[in-house]
Amino acid sequence: MATYNENKYESMKKYREKHRDEYLEGRRKYSKLHYENHKEEKRKKSLEYYHNTKNLKGSESLRLSPSSILCECEGHYTMKNKSQHLKTKKHQQYLEKIQTSTILHSSESGSSSTMIA
Numbered sequence: 001m002a003t004y005n006e007n008k009y010e011s012m013k014k015y016r017e018k019h020r021d022e023y024l025e026g027r028r029k030y031s032k033l034h035y036e037n038h039k040e041e042k043r044k045k046s047l048e049y050y051h052n053t054k055n056l057k058g059s060e061s062l063r064l065s066p067s068s069i070l071c072e073c074e075g076h077y078t079m080k081n082k083s084q085h086l087k088t089k090k091h092q093q094y095l096e097k098i099q100t101s102t103i104l105h106s107s108e109s110g111s112s113s114t115m116i117a
């Protein structure tokens, strides 16, 4: 009884080992073929998905803030929350950035002019 099952198991194991490489190779070929066949399709689908979500996002932000204004700090604000936006970290950091860059710039040109003089 047991020997029959064992033999069956052994032969199955041998069969599997013998065909494993072929099997794997076949699978590789299949998946590559499958990939090649569906590459274009997938690309289109993901593009479609991208555009759909993009449109969705766009319409959503439009819906949420119909009078959204693009700020110079690359943030967005509406007429209602402009004063709020000017206090935000992002806008403050932007103000600091342009302030330091103007200071650096003016001091640079100032020192160079004194060197020439």
Ligand SMILES: [Zn+2]
Pocket (backbone or CB within 6 Å): 071, 072, 073, 074, 075, 085, 086, 090, 091, 094
């Ligand atoms: Zn801003």
